[in-house]
Amino acid sequence: MALRLAIVLSSLVATPALAASGASDPSGVWMRGDGNARVRIAPCGGNICATNVWIGDTSGGENVGDRLVLTVSAGNEGKLVGTAYDPQRGLTYSMEMTIKPRQLQTRGCVLGGLLCKSVNWSRDD
Template sequence: MRVFGRGALLGLVLALAALAPGAAGAATQEAEGLWMREDGASKIQLAPCGGALCGVIVWLRNPNSKAHVGQKVFFDMTRADQNSWTGQAFNPDDGKTYSGKMVVSGKKLRTSGCVFGGLICKTMYWVRAN
């Protein structure tokens, strides 16, 4: 007994494939906006600067920290793929600049500053604040 014709079966298969997770590729994620560090210690604003993205501290819970409002902590961040950027990350705690990476996943942002070609990295997590 035939329930579907050949054309109807093909249409059903294509419709189910389109609904499958990742079938059409991952959606492009945007990093621009206001982000709060997961521990609530600071907020950064990621915005275009030149042909890249930059991140500036816009709020600090502890105004006596080594960091200060207005300080650029991410710069020259260029898109590496649909949800990640690479560039430079500045760490106010030690005053050094590292190779940086940002990865956006929904309302979460993971930032890393690395040395030795990525062998040693410090990672921070952020949540979208806007």
């Protein structure tokens, strides 16, 4: 459940550090591949936040307003890599984002990379 939220990543505007690095900009609203969540990825303080703006079925523990605080930087092959902190659950995940103009893939891992999940997103704004 918490890992699902970590992978929900949604609308954010690139921070100056990302813009300067030439990294792709994940800013905006994204629909999760299963159609159950929309997230907005946008700047928040010195980081990027992915905030749930719509959840179809809340029985999995996801709620509108839940957010992840992302600390990412440009990695290899145009990916953003770093961490995602879930303040609702007090958990930190390793995070990797692959950004294309209308598609986003996120990969979140816990337990030192022993448990990972990838999720595909489509731009919804």
